[in-house]
Amino acid sequence: MKKSAISDPFEKARLEQGVSEIDDQKDPVKMVLGLKDVRKCAHNWKTYQSGAAPGRIVVPSEVHIRDTRQIPFEVDPPEHKSYRDLVEPWFKRPLQDEYKILLKQQIDALVDDVLARPSVEVVEEFALTLQSRALTLLLNTPYEESDVWIDWGTHVFRSEDSDLDADKANILYDYIDQQIDNAIASPTDDLYSMLLSSEVNGKKLTKEEVKGVMILTFAGGRDTVINAVTNTIAYLAEHPEALRHLQDNPDMTGKAVEELVRYFSPLTHMGRVATEDTQVCEHAVKADSRISLCWASANRDERVFEKPNEIMLDRKVNPHVAFGFSHHNCLGATHARQILSTLLVSLASKVGSIDIHQYHEKIEDWQQFQRKVGYDSIHVTFHANNK
Amino acid sequence: MAKVTFVTPDQESITVEADSGSVMELAVNNNIQGIDGDCGGVCSCATCHVHVAAGDVTKVGEASEIEQDMLELDDNANEFSRLCCQIEVTEAIDGVVLTVAG
Numbered sequence: 229m230k231k232s233a234i235s236d237p238f239e240k241a242r243l244e245q246g247v248s249e250i251d252d253q254k255d256p257v258k259m260v261l262g263l264k265d266v267r268k269c270a271h272n273w274k275t276y277q278s279g280a281a282p283g284r285i286v287v288p289s290e291v292h293i294r295d296t297r298q299i300p301f302e303v304d305p306p307e308h309k310s311y312r313d314l315v316e317p318w319f320k321r322p323l324q325d326e327y328k329i330l331l332k333q334q335i336d337a338l339v340d341d342v343l344a345r346p347s348v349e350v351v352e353e354f355a356l357t358l359q360s361r362a363l364t365l366l367l368n369t370p371y372e373e374s375d376v377w378i379d380w381g382t383h384v385f386r387s388e389d390s391d392l393d394a395d396k397a398n399i400l401y402d403y404i405d406q407q408i409d410n411a412i413a414s415p416t417d418d419l420y421s422m423l424l425s426s427e428v429n430g431k432k433l434t435k436e437e438v439k440g441v442m443i444l445t446f447a448g449g450r451d452t453v454i455n456a457v458t459n460t461i462a463y464l465a466e467h468p469e470a471l472r473h474l475q476d477n478p479d480m481t482g483k484a485v486e487e488l489v490r491y492f493s494p495l496t497h498m499g500r501v502a503t504e505d506t507q508v509c510e511h512a513v514k515a516d517s518r519i520s521l522c523w524a525s526a527n528r529d530e531r532v533f534e535k536p537n538e539i540m541l542d543r544k545v546n547p548h549v550a551f552g553f554s555h556h557n558c559l560g561a562t563h564a565r566q567i568l569s570t571l572l573v574s575l576a577s578k579v580g581s582i583d584i585h586q587y588h589e590k591i592e593d594w595q596q597f598q599r600k601v602g603y604d605s606i607h608v609t610f611h612a613n614n615k
Numbered sequence: 616m617a618k619v620t621f622v623t624p625d626q627e628s629i630t631v632e633a634d635s636g637s638v639m640e641l642a643v644n645n646n647i648q649g650i651d652g653d654c655g656g657v658c659s660c661a662t663c664h665v666h667v668a669a670g671d672v673t674k675v676g677e678a679s680e681i682e683q684d685m686l687e688l689d690d691n692a693n694e695f696s697r698l699c700c701q702i703e704v705t706e707a708i709d710g711v712v713l714t715v716a717g
């Protein structure tokens with residue numbers, strides 16, 4: 229198997245049962261594995277709620293390390309819509325020309341930088357840097373702030389010892405508290421200030437609500453973007469012909485981005501809490517128990533995708549759920565898509581080939597499922613494009 | 616060249632034309648309100664949902680199974696629903712009227 233390949237550990241369970249149960253801190257999760265079932269459950273917010281105890285729909289659960297409700301992510305309709313409508317225009321800013329130009333400048337500069345170096349560790353020195361710098365655009369905060377986030381390392385929540393590290397989480401929460409206080413004292417045109425001056429249903433957002441949006445923005449777009457960027461580099465290292473194909477066919481970039489996120493599925497799954505006794509794929513689901521919507525499995529569903537385990541960069545019909553589905557689809561998707569398409573264009577223009585040296589895969593342990601989601605580290609050399 | 620009329624959520628009627636590409640691209644290029652096309656046209660995001668005028672259904676054709684599966688879970692879907700990223704601009708659809716589902 230190629231070094232960049234990401235296998236599908238869910239195939240057998242998806243075909244034979246459609247669901248599979250795992251434990252998570254004694255709060256079991258029934259993973260829903262087929263694309264159609266995942267979409268149906270995601271759409272059915274009345275039976276499968278997001279507005280449970282803060283942190284409970286995340287797998288592994290964050291109920292023991294977080295009291296703040298992430299907004300709009302952990303709010304159900306109809307309240308969800310008011311929050312979503314408030315933040316949606318801000319998170320669509322990556323479509324604006326000025327944003328695109330700044331993002332391109334950031335990414336081009338980073339690619340030039342790694343081309344000039346003999347060897348680069350992609351996760352820390354490329355993906356984390358790229359993600360942190362791009363986040364300054366999304367938040368509309370000074371570029372220099374990215375140095376603080378880069379210093380946090382690759383994980384906001386996870387340390388090498390534990391999946392759920394309360395000390396690391398507190399670094400983020402304390403930082404956000406401080407930034408909110410700063411924005412109250414002297415408002416700017418950043419996301420904190422926009423939220424603090426906003427109303428939902430005739431009421432100003434509270435500090436706690438602003439914090440809920442900011443935690444979501446930081447946490448939701450960190451590991452996911454870092455893994456997507458790192459996996460893209462690994463893929464292109466083993467498929468230099470794709471770089472030339474993208475260079476010659478820039479119109480293909482959008483389809484390529486969708487196919488890469490389908491294949492990588494940077495977020496394996498997301499939970500919901502059942503509000504009533506119900507069933508999925510003829511398996512009973514008890515009220516107040518958890519299911520998860522397994523985007524990674526759904527995106528390899530052989531009943532929908534032709535050659536699901538192959539990357540076909542020009543895949544025309546690609547109904548993937550890598551950004552979720554229905555009301556709670558990824559708020560940061562516009563930003564993520566812009567990052568990946570800008571990255572592909574920059575690499576196709578500037579990079580001729582990439583050599584992979586030593587690497588260490590990041591494997592998520594979901595008991596009966598071991599899923600590669602990216603790399604803990606991967607050392608490469610970038611070579612310039614002479615074409 | 617095909618002319619396509621979009622009726623926006625504000626009840627504005629806008630007629631635009633093209634000779635290739637998808638109807639979603641035509642809408643996005645002309646800033647038609649309510650057509651986002653987030654996924655770029657691969658039938659993943661359902662942000663290009665339109666209702667085809669009753670008299671134009673034959674011209675536009677039927678949704679594929681994958682498209683129907685997406686529409687099935689859209690709260691505004693009805694028998695005239697299509698995701699317009701899956702409709703190609705050809706002479707065959709000249710004159711159709713599409714109401715943005717919003």
